[in-house]
Amino acid sequence: MKAAYFTATGGPEVIRFGSVPLPALAPGSVLVRVTAAAVDHVDTFVRAGSYTTNLVFPQVPGRDVVGTVAQLGPDVPEGPAGFHIGDPVWANSMGFDGRPGTAAQFTAVPADRLYHLPTGLNADGGDAVAVAAVLHSAATAHLALHRHAQLQAGETVYIGGAAGGVGTAALVQAVRAGARAITSSSAADVERCLSLGASAALDYRSEGFAEELHEAVGSVSDGWGLDVHLETSGRHRLGLAVELLALRGRIIAMSGMSGQDSVPLGRLYTKDGSIRGFAISNATVADLAAAAEAVNELLRDGSLHARNVTVLPLSGAADAHTALEAGTVHGKIVLVPEAD
Ligand SMILES: NC(=O)c1ccc[n+]([C@@H]2O[C@H](COP(=O)([O-])OP(=O)(O)OC[C@H]3O[C@@H](n4cnc5c(N)ncnc54)[C@H](OP(=O)(O)O)[C@@H]3O)[C@@H](O)[C@H]2O)c1
Structure with missing residues (x-):
């Protein structure tokens, strides 16, 4: 797949864009086709090494993702409350602690860190960008x-x-x-x-x-x-x-x-x-799930709006980190995969 990635911590220039292997689909994980991935301040701390965490190189940066379910790993619960191929979903705890990031065409998300988008919101186009822009905050x-x-x-x-x-x-x-x-x-x-x-x-x-x-x-x-x-x-x-x-x-x-x-x-x-x-x-899976429930309620109501959202292709990840560190971003940058 195409992804932004880095093989050592450092300045924004360590981020490259190119082909990397699809993330391994461990038991209990879901392969998500990424439609939008936000860039957060914390992504720059992880990339720079100022926030110490377990990274797996080539490491894809990015916490937040909106996308659709592409494949279910072993032991992922199905049924009404579980996940199905094509479901619109989101996650906000990727890209650190051994987990792959989201600035890629695909990411593999542990099912207990993956949430359904509220009914009525799409995982494509404007909805995906608007939702990705507010998740972390x-x-x-x-x-x-x-x-x-x-x-x-x-x-x-x-x-x-x-x-x-x-x-x-x-x-x-x-x-x-x-x-x-x-x-x-x-x-x-x-x-x-x-x-x-x-x-x-x-x-x-x-x-x-x-x-x-x-x-x-x-x-x-x-x-x-x-x-x-x-x-x-x-x-x-x-x-x-x-x-x-x-x-x-x-x-x-x-x-x-x-x-x-x-x-x-x-x-x-x-x-x-x-x-x-x-x-x-440091939030536990239970804390994140409680927060996700609250976030979904706010998304359902249309109460969350990011201002000044800039959309860049995945290949713009390094530029996004540079701008964020320079303090010139008065809003949010969201990365979207390039058209095939
Ligand atoms: N602990 C956590 O779990 C956690 C999670 C997420 C974020 N964070 C941290 O929280 C901070 C904010 O993140 P964010 O995504 O909200 O960033 P953001 O969107 O860039 O917002 C920062 C805001 O601070 C304002 N500001 C700058 N200088 C100020 C000052 N002297 N007094 C009052 N406001 C000032 C900026 O105003 P202007 O619009 O005028 O520039 C801007 O609106 C970052 O440091 C981030 O690393 C921590």
């Missing part, structure tokens, strides 16, 4: 807010970088859960955040950002503070986060691979506050 936001932060209705959550992939998905899900959201984004995205249900939306470049956030937290939470602090931009201000935290508030650390911010520990523990690290790479 939406599942991450679900696990961050619900599994790790245990967000409750009526609570106040700060979402930093709310116009980004994870940030937007978190905003949509927080509002849906009945929480009050305060966001930060570029000035140009403030209206978008408000239209998605933010109670207050701040410009992260504003000189008076800290004071504006103080004010917003005071008015939105009636003086109580932040129950949950979720910074998705990778630019942390933990001192400010701890200062604004409510009693038993939870700070979720999930972005900023090279972050070195210090924490005012006394202020944190005297509020019974906590900082909880989270990486979706």
Whole structure:
């Protein structure tokens, strides 16, 4: 098959495009014909070797995939709840820990990591691209807010970088859960955040950002503070986060691979506050399945929309990694296989 692949970790230039063997179909795995594969920040960490994981060279990069079932391996459950040839499916935990990636014509997905697309959505064309563009962000936001932060209705959550992939998905899900959201984004995205249900939306470049956030937290939470602090931009201000935290508030650390911010520990523990690290790479199969159920519900409702989706052929994988690392992608890149 044709695929993007790398044979050693390194810069984006280690990614080649060419012919590689079809992935082996182990017991319990399903061969998926890829129609769309997203490019996520984490793919660049895996390729660079900054996120250490078991790679099998030639390693195909890519976590997320939308496609159709092409072949069932031994011991894959069939029947009404199982998989059938041609089923439209998706997965979002490929390309690391010994699993093949998705920037290829085919990938082999363990059946317990593969999910059906909701009825009415196709695994081809625009649907495939639109779905692939939101999978990783939406599942991450679900696990961050619900599994790790245990967000409750009526609570106040700060979402930093709310116009980004994870940030937007978190905003949509927080509002849906009945929480009050305060966001930060570029000035140009403030209206978008408000239209998605933010109670207050701040410009992260504003000189008076800290004071504006103080004010917003005071008015939105009636003086109580932040129950949950979720910074998705990778630019942390933990001192400010701890200062604004409510009693038993939870700070979720999930972005900023090279972050070195210090924490005012006394202020944190005297509020019974906590900082909880989270990486979706460590999510169990059960956690991922729970997230998939939530993502499918949001897809069914049409609540998830990636902005500025760029579609590239699989052969553009190296360029996609270069652009992502340069910080020039204000949206999502989705790879699609070249026509035969
Ligand atoms: N822990 C996990 O499991 C996990 C999973 C997925 C992603 N992540 C990480 O989460 C981060 C976000 O991922 P993503 O896919 O959502 O990326 P993204 O779509 O590129 O979004 C990042 C957002 O941050 C905004 N931003 C940049 N500087 C900012 C600042 N100083 N203050 C506030 N916002 C700022 C950007 O705004 P502009 O639009 O103005 O550029 C952009 O909207 C990445 O670091 C990624 O590695 C972690």
